[in-house]
Amino acid sequence: MANLEDAAHFLRGADKILILSHRSPDGDTLGCASALSRALIALGKSVMFRCADPVPPKFTYLFEGIEYGEFEPEHIVTVDVADKTLLGSLEPYGDKTDFAIDHHASCRPFAKETWVEGTAGAACELIARLIPALGAEITPKIADCLYTGISTDTGCFRYPNASANTYRIAADLLEHGANAAEINRLMFDTKSRAAVALLKRLYGNMEFHCDGKCAVFCLTSDVIAETGASEDDLDGVSAMVRQVEGVLLGFTLREREGGVWKVSMRATNPADASVVCAKFGGGGHKGAAGCSLTGGLEDVKARVVAACGEAIKALENK
Amino acid sequence: MANLEDAAHFLRGADKILILSHRSPDGDTLGCASALSRALIALGKSVMFRCADPVPPKFTYLFEGIEYGEFEPEHIVTVDVADKTLLGSLEPYGDKTDFAIDHHASCRPFAKETWVEGTAGAACELIARLIPALGAEITPKIADCLYTGISTDTGCFRYPNASANTYRIAADLLEHGANAAEINRLMFDTKSRAAVALLKRLYGNMEFHCDGKCAVFCLTSDVIAETGASEDDLDGVSAMVRQVEGVLLGFTLREREGGVWKVSMRATNPADASVVCAKFGGGGHKGAAGCSLTGGLEDVKARVVAACGEAIKALENK
Ligand SMILES: [Mn+2]
Ligand SMILES: [Mn+2]
Numbered sequence: 225m226a227n228l229e230d231a232a233h234f235l236r237g238a239d240k241i242l243i244l245s246h247r248s249p250d251g252d253t254l255g256c257a258s259a260l261s262r263a264l265i266a267l268g269k270s271v272m273f274r275c276a277d278p279v280p281p282k283f284t285y286l287f288e289g290i291e292y293g294e295f296e297p298e299h300i301v302t303v304d305v306a307d308k309t310l311l312g313s314l315e316p317y318g319d320k321t322d323f324a325i326d327h328h329a330s331c332r333p334f335a336k337e338t339w340v341e342g343t344a345g346a347a348c349e350l351i352a353r354l355i356p357a358l359g360a361e362i363t364p365k366i367a368d369c370l371y372t373g374i375s376t377d378t379g380c381f382r383y384p385n386a387s388a389n390t391y392r393i394a395a396d397l398l399e400h401g402a403n404a405a406e407i408n409r410l411m412f413d414t415k416s417r418a419a420v421a422l423l424k425r426l427y428g429n430m431e432f433h434c435d436g437k438c439a440v441f442c443l444t445s446d447v448i449a450e451t452g453a454s455e456d457d458l459d460g461v462s463a464m465v466r467q468v469e470g471v472l473l474g475f476t477l478r479e480r481e482g483g484v485w486k487v488s489m490r491a492t493n494p495a496d497a498s499v500v501c502a503k504f505g506g507g508g509h510k511g512a513a514g515c516s517l518t519g520g521l522e523d524v525k526a527r528v529v530a531a532c533g534e535a536i537k538a539l540e541n542k
Numbered sequence: 543m544a545n546l547e548d549a550a551h552f553l554r555g556a557d558k559i560l561i562l563s564h565r566s567p568d569g570d571t572l573g574c575a576s577a578l579s580r581a582l583i584a585l586g587k588s589v590m591f592r593c594a595d596p597v598p599p600k601f602t603y604l605f606e607g608i609e610y611g612e613f614e615p616e617h618i619v620t621v622d623v624a625d626k627t628l629l630g631s632l633e634p635y636g637d638k639t640d641f642a643i644d645h646h647a648s649c650r651p652f653a654k655e656t657w658v659e660g661t662a663g664a665a666c667e668l669i670a671r672l673i674p675a676l677g678a679e680i681t682p683k684i685a686d687c688l689y690t691g692i693s694t695d696t697g698c699f700r701y702p703n704a705s706a707n708t709y710r711i712a713a714d715l716l717e718h719g720a721n722a723a724e725i726n727r728l729m730f731d732t733k734s735r736a737a738v739a740l741l742k743r744l745y746g747n748m749e750f751h752c753d754g755k756c757a758v759f760c761l762t763s764d765v766i767a768e769t770g771a772s773e774d775d776l777d778g779v780s781a782m783v784r785q786v787e788g789v790l791l792g793f794t795l796r797e798r799e800g801g802v803w804k805v806s807m808r809a810t811n812p813a814d815a816s817v818v819c820a821k822f823g824g825g826g827h828k829g830a831a832g833c834s835l836t837g838g839l840e841d842v843k844a845r846v847v848a849a850c851g852e853a854i855k856a857l858e859n860k
Binding site (some may be wrong): 380381382383384386387389391394396398405412413414420424426427428430436445467469470 | 580699708710717735741748787
């Protein structure tokens with residue numbers, strides 16, 4: 225397994241470098257790619273960037289002013305890519321990748337060399353250490369890119385993956401000029417009109433069962449079409465269902481084709497979402513799990529609510 | 543003006559200490575009081591704590607296991623209290639206060655000695671430096687108390703008051719055992735049933751004017767009574783009105799007695815809420831301001847919307 229020094233050594237000796245982000249790119253993979261691009265270009269190297277999916281509008285500021293080249297790549301680096309299938313349509317590059325830099329404990333190495341630190345809250349933490357090791361400067365723009373990755377991957381320092389080291393790197397980035405408050409406002413405090421329409425349906429139609437300990441929200445095709453909510457908007461909803469005081473198990477039912485309903489469940493300690501979802505052939509973690517059921521909406525909902533009720537009763541009898 | 547060393551010197555020589563928090567106590571003033579209480583008791587001192595208002599249930603964990611004394615106080619310390627009127631019914635203690643520890647640039651000194659650092663994101667940052675200077679240990683429980691104050695006063699590191707130093711102190715607290723993720727879940731990710739009822743009304747009834755650049759939500763007495771929302775729940779709503787994509791000026795109208803409506807306005811750059819509110823005799827900052835108007839709801843709303851419309855047009859003609 226490679227380390228920081230190996231990555232710095234490799235990049236110091238490389239030129240005509242292609243940087244790859246994972247498909248459905250998030251703030252971390254794009255923060256890494258944009259920050260590393262800026263540093264390598266400042267060192268006089270030619271750099272290209274590719275991603276299977278377009279950069280979402282909220283992240284385009286990361287790439288403003290970067291002068292990418294057009295050339296036949298001689299070296300390929302991936303950032304925040306835990307598996308070559310996550311390159312999407314760029315998967316053929318997986319076997320040609322020279323160096324993979326990642327922070328997923330579940331990383332399945334595919335590159336010639338892999339530097340993975342499973343305890344880092346974001347891959348941007350690794351890049352924040354790599355850039356000075358390359359002899360490049362953390363400019364204010366680079367600090368913005370790295371802060372974006374760290375803040376988005378840790379839910380603005382809310383999730384357990386934010387370690388003391390994460391906070392310390394963020395402190396350094398602020399001192400290098402990162403506009404932390406403005407970035408967080410853009411990332412976390414702005415709701416699209418579609419998201420507002422979805423929240424209107426969510427808070428209007430959420431149902432409570434089991435004495436308020438189980439909450440359900442049904443994302444029918446109608447709701448999705450009517451609100452115009454994106455996958456990104458929809459993803460956040462399952463977590464919100466669980467956030468209501470007193471709720472131990474919250475889930476959304478999302479309509480798929482052919483009468484299939486996808487269940488996304490979240491649990492608050494001591495409830496266990498993975499145990500409930502396992503009853504329907506699904507799985508996941510204690511805090512977040514999923515499964516799929518087929519049938520009519522009311523029937524499917526009643527079955528999952530009943531399973532939640534049993535789990536809640538079992539906890540109460542403990 | 544006193545400093546860290548003065549505060550440490552004073553407390554090392556003191557005993558039978560009364561610690562005071564500000565009225566309507568928040569996570570910062572209570573985090574300071576509970577952390578400092580624990581440290582002083584560990585040093586063998588007798589400590590009391592008073593606040594004009596009860597400790598809200600979400601903050602009672604801060605005080606778990608603290609053994610307070612009952613005695614005639616010989617020394618009085620205030621934490622996060624910027625003005626003696628903020629002591630509420632305990633204001634008579636203001637003139638008897640020996641030492642005030644605060645982080646408000648607007649602090650109006652009332653104690654014999656005052657240590658104020660206006661650049662700190664939370665008063666808990668000062669206490670985090672004071673405790674080691676006293677020769678006491680930052681225990682995991684103390685780390686929880688201090689982290690709570692820092693996280694709540696900076697909106698979980700989202701607001702511009704979170705400095706590099708704030709992040710660095712948070713990193714130290716994590717290393718001393720603060721349960722950051724669990725604290726943030728309790729502080730930010732849990733919504734009361736009343737808050738959910740309020741959000742249902744908010745997202746159901748929010749109005750958009752001026753091509754979606756002005757958003758309005760009316761908190762009539764009916765809505766407040768029906769949802770059972772607390773002042774705390776209501777306070778957050780004004781900020782939410784402004785969070786919608788494309789909104790430059792968002793405001794809530796909150797019904798008071800006698801046909802009076804209190805306007806809480808938030809603005810997104812380059813709009814200026816204080817300029818709009820000044821037209822109605824109010825004031826505040828560029829980002830957040832307020833004013834009061836008297837009249838019927840529709841009339842009052844139309845007048846404020848018109849003022850917002852003028853301000854937005856002026857920006858567009860620039
Ligand atoms: Mn990541
Ligand atoms: Mn404070």
